[in-house]
Amino acid sequence: xxxxxxxxxxxxxxxxxxxxxxxxxxxxxxxxxxxxxxxxxxxxxxxxxxxxxxxxxxxxxxxxxxxxxxxxxxxxxxxxxxxxxxxxxxxxxxxxxxxxxxxxxxxxxxxxxxxxxxxxxxxxxxxxxxxxxxxxxxxxxxxxxxxxxxxxxxxxxxxxxxxxxxxxxxxxxxxxxxxxxxxxxxxxxxxxxxxxxxxxxxxxxxxxxxxxxxxxxxxxxxxxxxxxxxxxxxxxxxxxxxxxxxxxxxxxxxxxxxxxxxxxxxxxxxxxxxxxxxxxxxxxxxxxxxxxxxxxxxxxxxxxxxxxxxxxxxxxxxxxxxxxxxxxxxxxxxxxxxxxxxxxxxxxxxxxxxxxxxxxxxxxxxxxxxxxxxxxxxxxxxxxxxxxxxxxxxxxxxxxxxxxxxxxxxxxxxxxxxxxxxxxxxxxxxxxxxxxxxxxxxxx
Numbered sequence: 001x002x003x004x005x006x007x008x009x010x011x012x013x014x015x016x017x018x019x020x021x022x023x024x025x026x027x028x029x030x031x032x033x034x035x036x037x038x039x040x041x042x043x044x045x046x047x048x049x050x051x052x053x054x055x056x057x058x059x060x061x062x063x064x065x066x067x068x069x070x071x072x073x074x075x076x077x078x079x080x081x082x083x084x085x086x087x088x089x090x091x092x093x094x095x096x097x098x099x100x101x102x103x104x105x106x107x108x109x110x111x112x113x114x115x116x117x118x119x120x121x122x123x124x125x126x127x128x129x130x131x132x133x134x135x136x137x138x139x140x141x142x143x144x145x146x147x148x149x150x151x152x153x154x155x156x157x158x159x160x161x162x163x164x165x166x167x168x169x170x171x172x173x174x175x176x177x178x179x180x181x182x183x184x185x186x187x188x189x190x191x192x193x194x195x196x197x198x199x200x201x202x203x204x205x206x207x208x209x210x211x212x213x214x215x216x217x218x219x220x221x222x223x224x225x226x227x228x229x230x231x232x233x234x235x236x237x238x239x240x241x242x243x244x245x246x247x248x249x250x251x252x253x254x255x256x257x258x259x260x261x262x263x264x265x266x267x268x269x270x271x272x273x274x275x276x277x278x279x280x281x282x283x284x285x286x287x288x289x290x291x292x293x294x295x296x297x298x299x300x301x302x303x304x305x306x307x308x309x310x311x312x313x314x315x316x317x318x319x320x321x322x323x324x325x326x327x328x329x330x331x332x333x334x335x336x337x338x339x340x341x342x343x344x345x346x347x348x349x350x351x352x353x354x355x356x357x358x359x360x361x362x363x364x365x366x367x368x369x370x371x372x373x374x375x376x377x378x379x380x381x382x383x384x385x386x387x388x389x390x391x392x393x394x395x396x397x398x399x400x401x402x403x404x405x406x407x408x409x410x411x412x413x414x415x416x417x418x419x420x421x422x423x424x425x426x427x428x429x430x431x432x433x434x435x436x437x438x439x440x441x442x443x444x
Contacts, residue, residue, distance in 0.1 A: 019046020022416045022423055024395065032390065033415075035427040036397035039211065040243045040360065040414035041274040044320060051275045051316045058312035067306045074311040081318055082280065087253055087261035091285040094298070095278065095306040099242035099268035100134030102279035103204075106264045107138045108300050110202040110236045113287045116294025119234075122201035125157070126191055126235075130164040130402065132212040133204065133240050142204050145212045146405030160195060162187050164209065165218045168353040168364060169372065169403065181222040189229055202236040202264075207254035210243035211399050214362025214410035215355055223258035236263040236287070242279070243360075246270030247321050247417060250331040250358035257357070263287060273317045276310035326417040334358040336421055337413075340428045348432075350439055359417060364402065364410040365435065374407040379442040382409040388441065389434035396431065 006013060014026040022045045023031045037043055044051060058074055065072055079093040094105050107125060114122035127133070129144035140148060141156035144164070149156065163170065163184055171180040192200055203226070209216040230237045239262040244254040248270055251257055255265075264287070268279030291298055304310075321327065338354065338361060345351040345363070352366035365385075367375045375381045382398035389396050389411075402408030415427060 021045040021047060022419050030393065032393050032395045033423060033426055033430070034395045035389075035413050035415050035431070036395055037270075037414050037416050038274060038395075039269065039397060040248060040412070041269045043247060043270040043326075043417045044273045044275075044317060045416040045418050046274075048273070048275070048317075048320065050320060051273065051313055054316035055275060055309050055313040058309045063309050064304075064307055066303070067301070072306065072308040072311070074308040074315065075306040078311040078315045078318075081315055082282065085252055085318075086282055087255055087265065089261050089263075089284045090265055090282040092283045092288045094281040094283065095311065096268075096280065096302055097277045097304050097307070097310075098279045099240075099266065100136045100139045101302060102242060102266035102268050102281045103133045103139040103142065103238075103240055104136045105281040105298075105300055106238045106240075106266050106283075107142060107202070107204070109281065109283055109287065109291070109298060110238060110264060112295065112299060113236065113290050114201040117290045119198070119201070121198055122235075124195050124200045125159045126188065126195075126200060126203045127159050127161055128164045128205055129161045130166065130209070130213050130405070131161075131204075131206055131240075132210050133206075134242075143212075145401065147401050160191055162191050164213060164216065165222060166213060166216050167219060168216070168355065171219070177219040178221050181219040181225060184219070184222060185225040185229055188226065192229070192233055192235070197233040197235075200233065200235050202238050203230055204238040204240060206240045206242075206244060207258065208244040208249055208357055208360060210240075211397060211412055213402055214364060214399065214412045215244075215357070215360045216362065217355060217357055218258065223255065223260045227260040230263075238262060238264045238266070240266045242266050242268045243414075244357075246318075247327050247330055248358055248360045248414060249356075250327060250334055252321075252327060254357070271317070272310060272314040275317065276307070276313040277304075278307070278310040278314050321417070330358045330417050333415075333417075333419060333421065333424065334361070337361060337415070337424045337428075340424060341413075341431075344428050344432055348435070350435065356413075359413075359415055359419070361413045362410050363413065363431075364408070365439075374403050375409055375442065377401070377407050381438055381442050382411070384441050385409070385411060385434060385438040388437040389431065391437070392430040392434050394427065394430040394434060396434075 272278040397412040
């Protein structure tokens with residue numbers, strides 16, 4: 001009997017013992033192709049010798065030094081590297097251990113900036129429904145996924161939520177993509193005006209949505225309009241690129257494709273590719289300077305921030321992505337992958353939408369294609385799909401509640417950047433078999 005408090009308290013998990021490129025191997029010797037990189041984490045697969053060597057080398061020299069006493073060469077080098085390749089204006093880096101911590105730090109930094117710049121009345125954060133920003137209390141408050149918030153509402157700070165970017169279900173039939181973008185941003189502006197512009201300190205959004213909506217992309221012009229709106233009202237723009245950043249959508253930063261830069265950005269997952277726990281919050285110099293001149297220090301810390309071995313591993317990951325030309329490969333493999341998925345599921349009665357960018361793809365499942373009617377949530381189709389996929393030797397990331405927090409099933413696919421076209425074909429074939437088996441099982 002396992003003594004671990006696993007994610008599900010009623011499930012027995014196979015034991016992973018080895019990795020081989022995009023495959024994981026369990027203790028029975030069974031191989032699983034990792035079509036989601038865990039949770040969009042393992043962008044270099046599970047056996048990259050260069051990254052492992054960089055971590056071993058750092059461990060031989062210095063595993064860890066507490067940041068209340070020292071900085072380290074590994075942390076400084078990674079910070080320099082990230083800033084050198086970051087969107088314009090992001091000049092300073094705060095390291096942490098993962099995505100939830102990165103978002104938590106971003107929210108607190110934005111609020112502290114308001115206080116230290118003489119705007120203490122700015123106490124409200126605005127976010128989007130059907131978003132996911134993490135599981136710590138601040139990040140959970142920002143997140144708009146009802147299932148995660150349920151039961152914790154009394155503990156959460158008040159955050160106002162507006163509509164997500166969800167073209168498949170929420171763009172009107174007579175509405176252009178640009179018109180949809182204007183309508184969404186007009187809703188945000190109305191929320192700001194209703195709250196009082198001088199009371200809002202930040203707006204937070206996933207550039208491309210993650211697990212909750214399954215790689216929904218913003219309509220053209222959305223982020224340009226949003227950037228202008230935030231600037232007009234002195235509101236900070238926080239972009240959560242924990243899942244979609246670090247090359248996942250085909251550019252290092254997802255916001256590059258939107259032509260804008262945030263005031264604060266959050267990254268993790270693909271930053272370290274799973275070889276060590278690491279995340280980061282990048283902040284513009286003007287925000288850091290206001291805090292330096294005000295409080296004098298960011299009132300926030302964790303024991304393992306700037307961990308030397310984690311930073312060394314992440315730097316090796318980022319160099320590998322650049323030196324191996326993997327961003328271009330994500331673009332070409334992503335095009336191949338989406339084409340293969342659309343061809344395989346073109347006439348499938350239960351696949352309503354295929355969306356995403358690069359190797360970040362969502363497949364939405366429906367009970368009826370023409371009406372877009374979702375499956376009855378009591379069927380728990382997404383849970384069944386995870387099981388049937390593993391039966392096929394496929395690891396993917398199904399989720400429920402896409403439509404309204406309760407209804408709506410989809411699967412998120414985010415294979416490693418190193419995946420071959422042959423392996424993508426394997427994923428598509430196994431996913432098709434898993435979907436059919438899950439639907440059949442749900443109807444029994």
